[in-house]
């Protein structure tokens with residue numbers, strides 16, 4: 374009894390504002406669908422963030438449609454929930470996944486919180502914010518009750534859990550333990566854990582969505598899971614996808630700048646696609662703008678995008694010691710806004726800061742919009 378568990382495909386995400394990066398996310402999704410067809414599972418579960426935005430660009434909708442239609446033609450049903458990215462923060466609004474109902478996608482929602490696929494119970498709920506976690510926990514108890522008479526049961530959620538990340542919405546103790554497999558999404562790292570009598574798993578994102586996912590990718594790859602719930606304990610096989618483009622992360626010494634540039638460029642020469650290069654230059658006394666110019670010249674035609682950081686030795690010498698954490702912007706914003714006595718406002722502010730400093734203006738705009746729309750709904 375095999376199925377595919379996938380999540381966080383983020384179609385429509387345009388990293389660094391580059392159409393090439395948008396296409397990389399489409400390409401890896403197409404590849405994932407081909408792999409699914411190759412594996413011939415009985416069904417597929419997508420645990421949220423199919424799209425980057427709740428109003429996805431046309432090409433993202435089309436990519437999803439082609440993939441889901443391909444699964445329909447192969448008689449492979451797909452079950453999906455809305456993640457925090459593809460959820461519409463307005464009451465009774467429908468997530469974009471609903472568009473593929475006629476293509477065979479079964480949306481797990483508050484209205485249809487579970488389905489039966491042969492002997493397998495598949496239940497779950499869309500993403501719920503921390504403010505709605507009480508509702509979610511009640512919903513989980515109802516779903517658990519409905520699942521009890523079935524031989525095998527799967528719980529599908531898109532949430533952060535305190536056991537794995539700091540910014541969580543629910544605690545591990547809030548999740549019913551009777552399910553055979555917890556098919557979760559939201560955390561972009563791959564996680565497989567023992568839970569209750571079964572397993573709890575996050576397949577992670579299918580592409581490098583933030584540069585801090587690079588280390589996890591190097592260690593664990595990116596892709597999805599092929600799960601077999603036939604036996605007493607689910608068996609989970611990692612299926613890796615081949616990312617269309619390389620991410621390079623290099624730490625170089627200023628005194629070896631020229632040697633390092635030629636070393637990196639001779640490596641890049643052999644790549645089929647221009648990579649994304651993350652460079653940190655450190656050591657020695659140098660001017661950032663001069664080094665920036667040199668790097669820009671060296672890599673502007675060989676890399677798709679150059680992200681550079683400079684840590685010269687002559688920096689910070691005149692700055693007073695502010696103590697650890699004094700410059701943590703999140704803490705500073707929270708401190709500043711504490712008179713508002715409104716956690717949502719400070720969350721909006723830190724969220725906007727994060728998205729905008731990473732260059733994701735569209736997401737920032739959406740966050741602001743959702744915040745104000747939410748005000749009128751509540």
Ligand SMILES: [Mn+2]
Pocket residue numbers: 381422456458559560561
């Ligand atoms: Mn995600």
